[in-house]
Amino acid sequence: MAERSITLRHLQERLAFAALLVLVTFVSGVLGYHVIGGDQHTWMDATYMTANVLTTAGFREAIDVSESNSGMLFTVVLLIFGAGTVVYATSIITAFVVEGDLTQGFRRHRMRRAIRDMKGHHIVCGAGATGHAVLRELVKTERSVVAVELDGQRVKALEQEMPELPVVQGDFTDDQVLLEAGIARASGIVICTAQDKDSLVTTITARQLNPSVRIIARAANERSLARLRQAGADGVVSPALIGGMRMASELVRPSVVSFLDMMLRDTHRNLRIEEVPVPAQSAFAGRSVGELDPHVRANCLLLAVRTSPSEYSYNPPDSTIIAPGMVLIVMGDPEGMRSLARLLAEGTPALGVAVVS
Numbered sequence: 001m002a003e004r005s006i007t008l009r010h011l012q013e014r015l016a017f018a019a020l021l022v023l024v025t026f027v028s029g030v031l032g033y034h035v036i037g038g039d040q041h042t043w044m045d046a047t048y049m050t051a052n053v054l055t056t057a058g059f060r061e062a063i064d065v066s067e068s069n070s071g072m073l074f075t076v077v078l079l080i081f082g083a084g085t086v087v088y089a090t091s092i093i094t095a096f097v098v099e100g101d102l103t104q105g106f107r108r109h110r111m112r113r114a115i116r117d118m119k120g121h122h123i124v125c126g127a128g129a130t131g132h133a134v135l136r137e138l139v140k141t142e143r144s145v146v147a148v149e150l151d152g153q154r155v156k157a158l159e160q161e162m163p164e165l166p167v168v169q170g171d172f173t174d175d176q177v178l179l180e181a182g183i184a185r186a187s188g189i190v191i192c193t194a195q196d197k198d199s200l201v202t203t204i205t206a207r208q209l210n211p212s213v214r215i216i217a218r219a220a221n222e223r224s225l226a227r228l229r230q231a232g233a234d235g236v237v238s239p240a241l242i243g244g245m246r247m248a249s250e251l252v253r254p255s256v257v258s259f260l261d262m263m264l265r266d267t268h269r270n271l272r273i274e275e276v277p278v279p280a281q282s283a284f285a286g287r288s289v290g291e292l293d294p295h296v297r298a299n300c301l302l303l304a305v306r307t308s309p310s311e312y313s314y315n316p317p318d319s320t321i322i323a324p325g326m327v328l329i330v331m332g333d334p335e336g337m338r339s340l341a342r343l344l345a346e347g348t349p350a351l352g353v354a355v356v357s
Contacts, residue, residue, distance in 0.1 A: 018089035025082045026050055032078065036071045037063040054082040111166040115146055115182050118166075122146070123181050123189040125172035125202055127154040130218060130239065131192035139165060141272055142334045146181045148172040173201045178209060188214040191233075196224040200231055207232035269333045273303065276337060278326045282344045290318030298340035300332035 029050030030043070037045055045062040052061070053075060065071030121144035124134050131147070132154075138145040139162055147167045149155050155169050170177035172191070183189065189206050191199045199217045206215055217233040219225050228236045249257050263271045278285065284292050294300040304314045306327040313320065330340065 014092060018092045021085045022089050025078070025085045026054065029053060029078050029082065032074050033063050036065060036068060036074060050078070053078050054086055056083065111168075112180070115166050115168070115180070118144055118146065118182050119185045120144070120187045121182060121185070123148060123178070123183060123186050124192060125149075125189065126192035127151075127158055127167075128192060128194070131190070132158075134190050134192060135162065135165065140270055146186075148177060148181050173198055173205065175205050175209060178202075178205060183209045183213065186210060186213050188216070191215070191217040193218060194220050196220050196228075199224070199228060199233075203228055203231045203233045271331060271333055272337075273329065273331045274337050275306070276300075276328045276330060276340050276344065278322055278324055278328065279345050280324045282322070282324060283346070284322050284344055285324050287322055288318060289316055289320040289322060292322060292343070294328070294330060294340050294343075297343055298332065299336040300330040300340050302328060302330050304329040 030046045033046035033049045034041070034043060037049075041063050048062045056079070063071070065075055122138055123146050124131050124138070125148045127135065127147055127149040131149070135145060135147055135158070145165065147158055147165055149158065149167065149169060150171050152169070155167055158165060158167050168177060168181045170180070172178060172181075172193075178189075183206055189202075191202050191206075193199055193202075196219060199219065203215055203217050206213055214235075215233045216235040216237065217228045219228055219236050219238045222238055222241070225236045225238060246257070289302065289305075294302050302316065304312050305316050305320060306312050306329065307323070312329075328340070330337070332340070
């Protein structure tokens, strides 16, 4: 699959080579027949004769070569070589159309253009079981995301399941591949690989290419947790640790786990617990949570507010004052999150905003 998944540049090179062969053959035929025909025949006669031979149409001979041994020999050579060239060019075009390489080439070109226009997006490195789950969640919650995967079979599976998802096929430990995925403009990157050394290399590379990007890395070995943080990862996830916590929760708090599972699987509303930051110039800065009323104005349930990186206020009272830089932890659907973000950035307490139903 990796060999068949050619880039548009390779596609253009192969098609250009076939077109060049056809052009050289045609020009050679025109020049040859013009010499054979002499002054009594025009360039149009030579062109017509060449087209007649290469297409094996069998129409009348504009230049009679039956009395010329050199003319007949030239015609035989042109017929053999020219017919082979045309068949070769036709086979390349047919192969691209039948096998899908042409479509894939243009699709990848369109995806690369889409990635170049992205800003503040997320990059998911690795499309295995973990990466696939991350991609589904980001797509489901309407995030802008790019996948990076080397294995051709996984790329094909992504293209079939999520045809609009931009995918870069390559080794994500390579800085050029990360640049192609738009790491310099990305807001976050998730590294989903079972190899801790690949996570470490990618973390260091991503941090060098974009010092402000948020990096979440997977650690297969608990001993790598500290190393990945030292390398620049903002968050490190251990599947073994998370799996153990999930099993313990299933044991002692099954109703809570069931509620969260139902919330994540709800395909109608896509309810999630999200964070909405309060911008510096928010119209609600200095106002109370009760005046904001996110439940009525944006159909979001306020669960907590983060006043500093290590301080949270759970179930904040209506008298809590909203301050720039504060982060609201709310539960709602993607549309409600966007409405709340717009409200904080653009809404005015005096005039109010439309209520989201």
